[in-house]
Amino acid sequence: MSHRFAIPALFTGLIDDAAVFPPGNAAVPDAVAAHRVHRSAWYADLVGPLLLPVGRLSQVPAGEGPLRVGVIADTGVPAAVAVLDAPPPGLRPVQLEARVSGGADVERLADAVKRHGIPVFAEIPVDAAGDWLPELTGGGLVPKFRTGGLTADLFPSPRRLAEAITVCARAGTGFKLTAGLHHLARHTDPATGFTHHGFGNVLLAADQAHRSESVDSVTECLEIRDSTVVAARLRELLTAARPLWAGFGSCSIAEPLDDLTGLSLVHEEK
Numbered sequence: 001m002s003h004r005f006a007i008p009a010l011f012t013g014l015i016d017d018a019a020v021f022p023p024g025n026a027a028v029p030d031a032v033a034a035h036r037v038h039r040s041a042w043y044a045d046l047v048g049p050l051l052l053p054v055g056r057l058s059q060v061p062a063g064e065g066p067l068r069v070g071v072i073a074d075t076g077v078p079a080a081v082a083v084l085d086a087p088p089p090g091l092r093p094v095q096l097e098a099r100v101s102g103g104a105d106v107e108r109l110a111d112a113v114k115r116h117g118i119p120v121f122a123e124i125p126v127d128a129a130g131d132w133l134p135e136l137t138g139g140g141l142v143p144k145f146r147t148g149g150l151t152a153d154l155f156p157s158p159r160r161l162a163e164a165i166t167v168c169a170r171a172g173t174g175f176k177l178t179a180g181l182h183h184l185a186r187h188t189d190p191a192t193g194f195t196h197h198g199f200g201n202v203l204l205a206a207d208q209a210h211r212s213e214s215v216d217s218v219t220e221c222l223e224i225r226d227s228t229v230v231a232a233r234l235r236e237l238l239t240a241a242r243p244l245w246a247g248f249g250s251c252s253i254a255e256p257l258d259d260l261t262g263l264s265l266v267h268e269e270k
Contacts, residue, residue, distance in 0.1 A: 006042065006266060006267060006268065007043060007044075007045035007266055008239060008266065009238070009239055009240060009241045010203065010234065010237050010239070010240065010241070011046050011238075011242075011260065011265075011266065012045050012046070012241070013045070013046070013047075013048045013247055014046055014048075014199070014242075014247045014248070015046055015047055015048060015199075015247060015248060015249075015250050015253060015256055016047075016048035016049055016050075016051050016070055016247060016248065017034075017035050017047055017048065017049065017051060017249075017250075018051045018178070018249035018250055018251045019034060019035070019050070019251055019252075019253075020051070020053070020251075021051070021249070021251050022149075022150060023251060024251030024252060025251075026251075027059075028052065028056050028059035028060055029059065029060075029061050031050060031052075032050065032060055032061060032067065035047075035050040035067075042268040042269075043257055043268075046253075046257065046266070048070070048247060049068040049094050050067065050068070050069050050070070051069070051070040051072055051097070051249050052069050052070070052072060053072045053073075053074035053075070054072065054074055054075045054079050054080050054083055055074050055075050056074075057069075057071075057083065057088055057091065058088070060088070060090070060091065062089070062090065063090070065090065066091075066092050067091055067092065068092050068094045069091050069092065069093055069094065070093070070094065070096070070097060070249075071084065071093045071095070071096045072097050072098075073096065073098035073099070077098050077105045077108045077109060078108060080096055080098055081096075081108055081109070081112045084096060084112055084116050084118070085115075093116075093118065094118055095118050095119045095120070095121065096118065096119075096120045097120075097123065097176075097178075098121075098122060098123065099122075099123040099124075100122045100123065100124060100136075103135070105122075106122065106135055106136065106139055106141065109122060109139065109141055110138075110139025110141060113139065113140040113141065114140070119142060119246065120140070120141050120142065121141070121142050121143070121144040121176045121246070122136050122141045122142070122143060123143075123144040123145070123146065123178070124136070124143055124144070125145075126146065126147075126156045126160055126161060126164045127156070127160055127163075127164070129143060129145070129164040129167040129168065130167050133167060133173065134171075136173075137171060137173050142173065142175065142246060143164075143168065143175050143176070144175065144176040144177070144178060145161070145176075145177055146177075146178055146179055147161065147177045147178065147179055147197050147248075148178075148179035148180015148196060149179050149180065152193075152194055154179065154180075155180060155194055155195060155196065158186075158197075158219050158222035158223045159215070159219050161202075162205060162209075162215050162218035162219040162221075162222055163215055165202075165206060165209045165218055165244070166209050166213055166214070166215045166218055168244060169206075169209035169210055169213045169244060170213050173244075174244050174245065174246050175245060175246065176245075176246040176247060176248065176249075177197075177202065177245070177247075177248040178249045179249070180194075180196045181196070181197055181198070181202065181248045181250060181256070182196065182199075182250060182252055182255040182256060183196065183198055183199070183255060183256065183259050184198050184199060184200035184227050184230055184256070184259040184260070184263065184265075185198035185200055185201060185224060185226065185229075185230045186198045186201050186222065186223065186224060186225045187225060197222060198224075199248060200227070200230040200231065200234055201221055201222045201223075201224055201230060202222070202245060202248075203237070203245065204221040204224070204233055204234065204237075205218045205221040205222050206242060206243055206244040207237055207242070207243060208220075208221050209243075209244060210244055227259065227263060228263070231263040231264075234265060235265070238265070
């Protein structure tokens, strides 16, 4: 039976497949196999590339045809840029992500943007967006902020994240997020006690920042914990492309998809 993809514009390419990263920690061959399933499923338009660290690209099984990957600079910026220059057989790099520590990194990444014409995301501290942004945008780079991880200090407060999003809005640049965004609405994980941002909250926050650039109103969007309230507000935005937010990497595609289907924001059309 054939399927028609039914992912609204607001969610198109929202979730990059970070299956090999914590806490999922999938083996690369397993992640590749699962990613191919995602890319052929009815929700394929929701899913971006498979994110793979440079140091694990050699673990991709050979001979399985072209694979769109987001290259993660785990072994340094020069090695990641070298992958763009000479990709391993069967891999097609469609974006690059790297944590930057100084001007030399920014220059190398900016050069990669010019030569390869793909999105390059530079990870910076969420509370340093104002300091870094002029240099990043001058080189055609998009800032990336960490919104979760294995320790509580990696989860920025709603106000701090709102300030970073607002700085991007005022500069007219997009942003990407990584980690912790498995569910639609803000919530506290009973297993860890960590309070996670909701990806639905961020969608509302990005839209609000695009409209008004008010830190208070953006913060309010990030603080909503009722998923039905978040879903109701998102329904008003479904048909428009999302502003500012490039998307996020998640080790789970199933968890955010379950929230979207459970709240009738997406559904399979046969």
